[in-house]
Amino acid sequence: MNLKILILTGILFSVQAKEEKPEITLISVYDNYQVAPELKTAWGFATIIKTPRELILFDTGGNPEILLSNMEKLGVEPSSIKKVVISHIHGDHAGGLEGFLEKNPDATVFIPASFPRSIKNMIIQKGAKFVEISTPRKISDSVYTTGELYGPPEEQSLIIDSKKGLIVITGCAHPGIVNIVKKAKKLMKKDKVYLVVGGFHHPPISCVKEFRKLQVKKVAPSHCTGDLVREAFRKEYKEDFIEYGVGKVIEIK
Ligand SMILES: [Zn+2]
Numbered sequence: 087m088n089l090k091i092l093i094l095t096g097i098l099f100s101v102q103a104k105e106e107k108p109e110i111t112l113i114s115v116y117d118n119y120q121v122a123p124e125l126k127t128a129w130g131f132a133t134i135i136k137t138p139r140e141l142i143l144f145d146t147g148g149n150p151e152i153l154l155s156n157m158e159k160l161g162v163e164p165s166s167i168k169k170v171v172i173s174h175i176h177g178d179h180a181g182g183l184e185g186f187l188e189k190n191p192d193a194t195v196f197i198p199a200s201f202p203r204s205i206k207n208m209i210i211q212k213g214a215k216f217v218e219i220s221t222p223r224k225i226s227d228s229v230y231t232t233g234e235l236y237g238p239p240e241e242q243s244l245i246i247d248s249k250k251g252l253i254v255i256t257g258c259a260h261p262g263i264v265n266i267v268k269k270a271k272k273l274m275k276k277d278k279v280y281l282v283v284g285g286f287h288h289p290p291i292s293c294v295k296e297f298r299k300l301q302v303k304k305v306a307p308s309h310c311t312g313d314l315v316r317e318a319f320r321k322e323y324k325e326d327f328i329e330y331g332v333g334k335v336i337e338i339k
């Protein structure tokens with residue numbers, strides 16, 4: 087093969103590689119619902135997003151000892167996580183952050199811009215960095231934040247452009263789970279959503295039908311969704327309902 091062809095195939099490959107959507111793994115490390123009995127449950131939410139490039143921790147639960155103990159049992163080193171995203175200020179999502187940063191001060195923390203000075207100072211005191219989020223932006227390859235949406239409080243959710251389609255991950259969904267899904271579709275200019283996972287914040291039962299209208303293929307409601315709504319989703323979505331809770335691993339490939 088001469089040099090010209092080599093360069094040409096190189097360019098072609100890099101274009102293809104750029105368009106390739108990534109395989110994603112989600113690991114629940116903190117939730118009040120349980121999937122793996124050897125892990126600890128507590129009120130709160132934290133999920134690790136594994137992309138081909140890096141590990142991102144979305145929320146930190148309420149208690150750093152529980153978070154770190156669950157991560158250890160799942161074989162995730164705190165130092166392997168370079169990015170942390172905090173959805174909103176409530177203690178069951180942000181409470182584990184300080185203890186996590188004590189184990190890994192090299193992380194960059196993506197926080198809602200509205201967070202008080204005290205949290206921003208704490209992050210700096212631990213030796214970590216923070217990035218203030220107000221509008222939608224990219225966090226990593228194929229991973230985006232919705233930006234701050236008003237609940238109260240202000241909250242950000244994540245959107246992943248995966249191999250199977252859009253994945254939306256919410257902490258507590260204070261701005262409304264249906265609003266968040268609509269926002270994600272609009273931002274990414276997509277008609278369908280492959281998976282919505284996280285706390286849905288006690289929505290009305292009618293949100294199950296709304297999800298169908300919004301063309302959401304799979305659901306993994308946990309944390310603050312409420313048992314009644316969770317069961318309504320299970321009944322409607324059948325094999326597309328994913329039992330999410332601490333220890334659950336979802337592979338999207
Ligand atoms: Zn909350």
Ligand SMILES: [Zn+2]
Pocket residue numbers: 130131176178179257258285309310
């Ligand atoms: Zn919560």
